[in-house]
Amino acid sequence: SRPAVLVARAVFPEVLERLSTYFDVEANPDDTPWSREELLARLAGKSGLFATGSVQVDAALLDACPQLRVVANMAVGYNNLDIAAFNVRGVLATNTPDVLTETTADFGFGLMLAAARRMSESERFLRAGQWKRWRYDTLTGSDVHGATLGILGMGRIGQAIARRGALGFGMKVIYHNRSRLPAEQEAPIGARWVDKATLLSEADHLVLVLPYSPESHHAIGAAELAAMKPTATLTNVARGGIVDDRALIEALRERRIAAAALDVFEGEPAFDPGFLDLPNVVLTPHIASATVATRRAMADLAADNLIAALTGGTPPTPVNPQVLAPR
Numbered sequence: 001s002r003p004a005v006l007v008a009r010a011v012f013p014e015v016l017e018r019l020s021t022y023f024d025v026e027a028n029p030d031d032t033p034w035s036r037e038e039l040l041a042r043l044a045g046k047s048g049l050f051a052t053g054s055v056q057v058d059a060a061l062l063d064a065c066p067q068l069r070v071v072a073n074m075a076v077g078y079n080n081l082d083i084a085a086f087n088v089r090g091v092l093a094t095n096t097p098d099v100l101t102e103t104t105a106d107f108g109f110g111l112m113l114a115a116a117r118r119m120s121e122s123e124r125f126l127r128a129g130q131w132k133r134w135r136y137d138t139l140t141g142s143d144v145h146g147a148t149l150g151i152l153g154m155g156r157i158g159q160a161i162a163r164r165g166a167l168g169f170g171m172k173v174i175y176h177n178r179s180r181l182p183a184e185q186e187a188p189i190g191a192r193w194v195d196k197a198t199l200l201s202e203a204d205h206l207v208l209v210l211p212y213s214p215e216s217h218h219a220i221g222a223a224e225l226a227a228m229k230p231t232a233t234l235t236n237v238a239r240g241g242i243v244d245d246r247a248l249i250e251a252l253r254e255r256r257i258a259a260a261a262l263d264v265f266e267g268e269p270a271f272d273p274g275f276l277d278l279p280n281v282v283l284t285p286h287i288a289s290a291t292v293a294t295r296r297a298m299a300d301l302a303a304d305n306l307i308a309a310l311t312g313g314t315p316p317t318p319v320n321p322q323v324l325a326p327r
């Protein structure tokens with residue numbers, strides 16, 4: 001009989017149709033929020049789960065669903081999946097890298113521009129009828145062209161943002177990452193590896209693009225914010241929890257940094273209401289990969305992974321390929 005799969009969240013109908021040619025699909029077309037108990041009940045007897053970053057899969061869930069062989073995450077990040085628990089149980093996890101890199105970099109760079117040039121604040125000013133006459137210092141921000149771009153987390157998306165800065169805006173690029181890029185990848189964008197302290201003190205515009213893990217929890221907190229230039233901006237298109245949001249609110253309120261732009265928050269979709277009182281922060285609801293084409297490419301890639309994993313093929317983008325080896 002055909003494998004059964006659960007699609008936990010609403011997704012493109014075309015993708016559901018494609019999955020239905022291989023599997024008995026239980027879907028959630030109305031995007032009903034399921035409790036953990038409902039998710040567990042629906043996963044009974046399913047070999048595959050099509051998930052998103054909002055679906056938590058931990059050891060207890062895997063133990064309750066011993067027939068589950070693969071979780072295809074429609075996201076590049078996979079901090080919602082306990083990969084160590086997957087490894088111990090031989091369950092495959094897959095993600096959607098590469099297809100969202102340029103789209104996410106576009107948005108991250110745009111957020112950085114918006115923070116530096118006070119774009120959201122300017123629109124609120126206009127909409128509030130405050131635009132009465134020209135003034136030399138109205139809504140003056142800081143330049144992006146020619147400034148120093150600091151990147152924390154130089155993966156694919158970090159490199160794509162660095163390219164935009166170096167090649168499009170003449171920015172000087174410094175970065176901090178566990179591993180240095182090979183020289184041939186640094187050279188075309190003139191990127192220089194620096195230690196974290198140097199990154200914080202030299203960046204005019206700091207962009208966070210590192211994966212969330214216990215090690216990156218509050219990688220930017222009060223001490224790091226204090227080490228930044230008072231004129232600097234901070235942009236987060238990575239994950240909530242990498243920034244200590246309370247500390248950031250304090251720093252923005254006291255103008256210890258100039259501005260921030262955030263697409264992700266601790267505890268999202270909830271977020272600290274303190275952000276709403278601040279003029280110098282741009283706030284967006286975790287949409288950096290949200291173009292029609294890219295969301296479709298992410299869904300297609302997640303489906304490719306699910307189909308390959310359950311039909312004897314080679315999943316294109318496994319997170320833990322080592323669990324495939326013993327098969």
Ligand code: GLV
Nearest residue numbers: 074075076077289
């Ligand atoms: C979005 O945050 C993703 O990880 O794809």
Ligand code: GLV
Nearest residue numbers: 076155156157158
């Ligand atoms: C993260 O893995 C990225 O693509 O930058």
